[in-house]
Amino acid sequence: MFKDAFIKLDPVQAARMTDLINPKLDIKFDPANASVMVHNLPFYEGHFLVELSKNDQHPPITRAAVCNEKGDVFVLNWTNETIYQLNKKIPILLNEETRAEYVRFFFSYVRGSHGRFLIVDSVDDIDWREEPAPSGRKALGKMIEPMRVKKREKDGTVVFSLCLIFKDSLFQAQAHLKPDGTLSIDDEELLVEDIPVADDLFGQ
Numbered sequence: 245m246f247k248d249a250f251i252k253l254d255p256v257q258a259a260r261m262t263d264l265i266n267p268k269l270d271i272k273f274d275p276a277n278a279s280v281m282v283h284n285l286p287f288y289e290g291h292f293l294v295e296l297s298k299n300d301q302h303p304p305i306t307r308a309a310v311c312n313e314k315g316d317v318f319v320l321n322w323t324n325e326t327i328y329q330l331n332k333k334i335p336i337l338l339n340e341e342t343r344a345e346y347v348r349f350f351f352s353y354v355r356g357s358h359g360r361f362l363i364v365d366s367v368d369d370i371d372w373r374e375e376p377a378p379s380g381r382k383a384l385g386k387m388i389e390p391m392r393v394k395k396r397e398k399d400g401t402v403v404f405s406l407c408l409i410f411k412d413s414l415f416q417a418q419a420h421l422k423p424d425g426t427l428s429i430d431d432e433e434l435l436v437e438d439i440p441v442a443d444d445l446f447g448q
Contacts, residue, residue, distance in 0.1 A: 250281040250295065261294055265309050268317045273298060273307070285310065285349065287342040287425075288334045293349070308353055310334075322355045324427070331425035338423060343402055344391060347419055350427050351408075361408040361415075361429065365390040370409060371442045387414065387435045394418065413437040 253261060258280035262273045273280075273296045283293040291312045298305040310318040310330060318333075320326055327350060330336070338346060351363050364370055367385040376384070391406040400423040408415045408429075417432040 250283045253280045253282060261311075262296065264311070264315060265294060265296065265307075265317055265319075268309065268319050269296075269307050271305065271307070285345075287337050287346040287349075288330065289337055291334060320353050322353060324350070324354045327354065328425065336425045338421070338425065343393075343421060344404070346425065347391070347404060347406075347421060347427065350425075359411050361410050361417075363391055364388055364407050364409055364414070370439070372440060373442045374440045376440060384414065384436065384439070387416075389416070399423075407435070408432075409439070409441060412439050412441055414439060 255275060258275040258278070261280050261282075262275045262278065266272045277298065277300050279297050279299055281295045281297075283295070285291050285293050288310060291310050293308060294311055295306060295308045308320045310320065318326075318330055336346070348363055351361050354360065366388055367381055370384075375381075388407045389405070391404055394403045394405040396402050402421045404419040404421065406417060406419055408417055414435045414437075415432050416435055417429045420428050420430070
C-alpha cells in the first residue's frame with residue numbers, strides 16, 4: 245500500500261518541517277505532540293509528500309502537503325482539483341515506474357463528502373474495526389486481486405483493474421489514468437458489503 249513507504253522524521257527534522265508548513269495550514273501543529281511523515285513522490289520530480297497528524301485526539305487531525313527542497317509548499321485539501329493543479333505546475337511525470345504509485349497517491353488524498361475509495365491489494369490492507377472470523381477473512385482474501393494494468397488505449401490512457409474499499413463495502417472497478425494525471429473510475433462491481441472496517445474519517 246501507499247502508506248507503507250512513509251518515513252517518520254526525528255524530532256529535529258519534524259520541528260523544521262512543521263515550521264515550514266504551519267503558515268500554509270488552517271490549523272497549527274506542535275511537533276511535540278504530532279507525528280510528521282515523509283514519502284518520496286517519483287511522479288513529481290524533486291518533490292515529496294509530508295503528512296502531519298495530531299495523535300492526541302480521535303480521530304487524529306491530519307493534514308498533508310507536497311514540498312520540495314527549495315521550501316515550496318503545496319497543501320492538499322482532499323480534492324482532485326488540487327492534485328490536478330499540481331500536475332500542471334510541477335509538472336507530473338507518468339511512466340511505467342510511476343503510474344501505479346500516482347494512482348495510489350491520488351486515491352489516498354482525494355475524498356468525497358461520503359469518504360474515500362481506498363485501494364486494497366490483499367485482505368491484510370484492510371483497516372479492521374474488529375477482526376473477522378478466519379473463514380470470513382479467507383473468503384474476502386479470495387475476492388481481492390492486486391491492482392494491475394488491464395489495458396492501454398490509443399490516446400495514452402492506462403486502465404487499471406483494482407479493488408476498493410468504500411465505507412463498509414468492497415468493490416472491484418476500473419481506474420482510467422490519462423497522460424495528464426486525470427483519473428476516473430467505472431465498472432464498479434459490489435463484491436461484499438457490511439465489512440467491519442474502521443471509519444474512514446479525517447480530523448477536520
